Amino acid sequence: MGWADGDSLGVRIRLAFGATIADGADAWTWTDVTEYWHAPDPIEIEWGRQPGAEQAETSTLQITLNNTDGRFTAGNLDSPHWPHIDTWVPISVDIDLGDGGGWRNRFSGYVRRWPVTWPGRSGKLAVARVEAVGLLGRLSRGTPASASPWRRMITSRSLSGLLAYWPCEDRVNATQAASGLPDGRPMAVTGDVRFADLASDIVANSSGLSLGFGSRLLPATAGGNRAASMSGGTLTGLVPAGTSDPLEWSVCWVARPVTSVSTYAMLRWETPGGSFTQWEYRHATPMNESGLWGRAADGTWVQFVSLYDDSPTLREYRVEAWQDSPIWLGLRLWVDGIKVEDDRWVVTLGRVTRVTVNPRATDVTALAVTQVQVWDTATPPHLGVHGMTATVQPIDGYGETVYPHQRWVNETAHDRLARLCAEDGVPLDMPAVDRSMVMRMGPQPDGAPLALYQQCETTDLGLIYESGFGLGYVPRASRYNQEPALTIDSAARRLGGDLEPVADDQRLRNVITVERIGGSSATAIDRESVAVRGEIAGSVPGGISLATDDRLQDHAAWRLHIASGLSVRYPKISMRLHNHASRALAADWVACRPGSRVRVVNAPTAAPASTIDQVIVGARETITGRRDWVAELATEPAARWDVAAADGAQRVAADGSTIAAVSESGLTLTMTSTIANGPWTTDPSDFPLDLRIGGHQGTGGERATVAAISGNGLTQTVTLYVRAVNGISRAWSDGTQVDVWAPAVAAL
Incomplete structure (x- = not known):
């Protein structure tokens, strides 16, 4: 027995008092409060979005709990749940249909209010009318600052062990380099340091390596990383003490080497207490002196790694060190995701205490350094190239390749959404997407989380929604031809x-213009609709993020298809x-x-x-x-x-066709096509097919099943199997338009 057989509905209401949101739902301790449900008041749940809404909306819950003993009163010291009757307590409402399927979640979210009332003012009954919102309601709180792609990635909630971080994204008039970590110390400036000075010479570089490096100052990039250039100045930051045991660390940064200056130190970090108290990455002439150097306790410098580093473009550097044994030091150097060195040395290691950019205060006008990081681990995440090396390797399951300069360009919309959610610690439920249906995006801009998520949805024409205590996503490919x-x-x-x-034109648009962010634009028009109704123009606010302009016209045409029908x-x-x-x-x-x-x-x-x-x-x-x-x-x-399927019969109507008058029950039609579009198919393999008699632009009219069409001229005879398939039955006059019931439409 169960709900379908007349039994009562199983309802379960749970609250996670004292939960730490950052731990995730699996780690919360739940308290079942179903016995306090005040059933006479309805449970009201809203989810999804309103028709026509262009972005996801938070779900809401209103539920009433019996509060006669004050257990749900905020601040009540006698409550068994004190002091956790507070805002943002996780709440879950589930139902059981008794069909063996177990509990089905109807709402997962967070309490916004605990208002207490006394129905009837008798004082004998007190209730708490709880109001809650879903994950999107939590994520939309406040006004989060925009973050660059680099900064988002480095401070991802899924990562740990970051001791110090300086993005060097400061504005032109900055007098320090702000920390990228809460309560972190800034880098101090001495001498001539020019913030936001990563400029046109990189943009014009023929290799295009600026693309996707996340520099807000570059017009064609993914947005966000203002760099500091050095002209005889230095940047110095203090590093909190690490706790790794055995001792290990990593120092990482992004920089553009300068080949016009013979010898300079790009970055220095200090490790007092070790065999080598200072380390430097140098760019030098002759080139075999470029690479990683260490300063011994007696003041002499020793070259550990030699590297021919003559690329005048932004590169990612990473030095990893660990105490392999009491006397052995393990050392690795990576450049742009390629391992340059991996060796062992008879050296003892000290912890990093200080980092200095351009430590010798060399006049290196074009040197740009950004994204300086110190990790308390020798195996930090390889952030460049999506964790892959720079060799030709697939990054997204489609056999596509990526190089360091492309890390935020040409990424598929669903992959970007998944990566963004992972960076924010947001679970995402999403089906697989066929390679032929992916939508590749342009550079990732600076942005707050919800705005970045929305850009993925807008570009792909998918649907973001709340799924439990995470998000769900319906890719565009999954919206086609659903059962x-x-x-x-x-x-x-x-x-x-x-x-x-x-039936109105509230959402009708017959001219659609689509602009690619940072690129070109395209316009599609329904001329017939414009002739009848006048122009009703539409566009995509803010544009869409596409990797190239190649598909702009396809986007405009598809969005016109969505918006132009009088459904x-x-x-x-x-x-x-x-x-x-x-x-x-x-x-x-x-x-x-x-x-x-x-x-x-x-x-x-x-x-x-x-x-x-x-x-x-x-x-x-x-x-x-x-x-x-x-x-x-x-x-x-x-x-x-509903779109054309590659393995199905494709029936395209001869537009503008009309019929002679027919009675309500007639099974033979005389149909005339236009010269421009020609006659309809007479191939027996194309039948049966369904015809729309009357109606307009794919709506209304009578549905009739065609057995055959004969005749080679513009006037043909249509033999029907059956009339009124959709329940519409009537006689039709001379000149009534006819069309395929479901014309083949090419998917975007």
């Missing part, structure tokens, strides 16, 4: 309220899941998420069609007690996401 996840039979009384179809909208489709006829739908319903397809069959006679085909974008659920459960679906038309 219905939920079918509601109106004739079986499974609709919970009146249908409210809306009937159903802003709200209601189900009363507690009705005997509807209880069987509950299991399908709880499996739905934003992007799921829903069909209403045997719709009321007054509806535009007997089958209503929509995509769920959001919903409102109301649970009152254990017997009353209503779902109101926010939807958008689904047919726009």
Whole structure:
């Protein structure tokens, strides 16, 4: 027995008092408070987004808990949950249908308010009307600062062991280099240090190696890393004491070497207490003196690694050291993800205490240094090249290759979203994407988390939504040709309220302009619609992030396809899941998420069609007690996401075709095509196919199944199997337009 058989609904309400959000849901301790649920007041849950919304919205929860003993009163010292009756306590609401599927989550989020009221003012009953929001509500708090790609990556929540970090992204008039870590000390400036001076000579470099290096000053880059150039000046930063045991460390930085100056030290770090008290990375002439040097206790300098380093472009450097035994030191040098040296030396190691850029105060006008890091580990993450070496290797599962300068260019939209979420410690649920359907993005800009996530969704035309205490993503590829996840039979009384179809041009656009961020633009136009209604222009605010201009026209055409149809909208489709006829739908319903397809069959006679085909974008659920459960679906038309399949019959209509008058029951049509588009197919293998008689631009009209078409001229004879497939049955007059019921549409 279960919900479908008439049993009551299983409801579970849990709170994670005292949870540390950063630990993640798996580490929280949950307290079941279901017994305090005040069932007469409904549980109200909203999730997804409103129809037409261009970005994800946070889910919300309103639930009432019995608070007669004050256990849910903030500040009540007698509460068993004191002092954790506070904002942002995780809360979860689950249901059990009794079908063996276990608990299904209906809301996961965080408490925003604990208001206490006394219904009826009697004082005998007190309730806490809890209000909560989902993950997006938490992430949208405050005004987070924009961060460069480098800074986001280096300070990722998934990483540990970072002792000191100076992005050197400071503005032109800065007098210090700010720390990239909370409460971190800045680098002090002496002499002539010119911030934000990484300029046009790198942009013009023929190799294009500036692309994707995250420099805010470079017009064509991924945004964010202002560098400091040195003209006889130095930058010095103190490093907190490490705790690694055995002792180990790594020093990393990004710099543009200068070949016009014969010899200079790019970076120095001090390690008192070791056999070598100072280390320097030098750029020198002759070139065999370039590389890593160490200063012994007696003041002499010893070259540990020799490197021919003559590239005048931004490069990533990394020195890793560890105490391999009481007397042996392990040492590795990496440049742009390529391991240059990996050796052992009879040396004892000291901890890093200080880092200095251009320590000899050499006049090196064009030297640019940025992203200086000290790690308390000899195996920090290889941030460059997505953790791969700079050799030709796949980075995203599609056999594509990447080089250091491309690290934030040509990345697929879904890969970027996954990487961004990982950097922020946000779980992401996302299906695999076929290589042929990926969308490759341009440089990643500076940005706050939600804005960067949204750019991925906007470019790919996918759907971001909340999934448990993380996010979910429906890639564009997964939105095509979906099978219905939920079918509601109106004739079986499974609709919970009146249908409210809306036929208007509220969202209609017949001219769409798409601009690539930092690139060109393209415009698509529906000339027929413009001729009838006048121009209704649309665009993508802020543009889209594409790797190249090559697909701009495709984007404009597809977005016009989405926006130009006069599809009937159903802003709200209601189900009363507690009705005997509807209880069987509950299991399908709880499996739905934003992007799921829903069909209403045997719709009321007054509806535009007997089958209503929509995509769920959001919903409102109301649970009152254990017997009353209503779902109101926010939807958008689904047919726009039906596209031509490579392994299916492709039927393209001869546009502009019309028929002679036909009776309500006639099974033969006389059809005339235009000279411009020519006659329809007569190939027997193309039949049966469904025809739309009447209607306009893919909506309305009668659906009829064609058995054959004969005749080679513009006037042909159409033989039908059956009329009124969709329940629309009527006579049609001379000149009525006809079209394929579902014309083949090429996917973006």
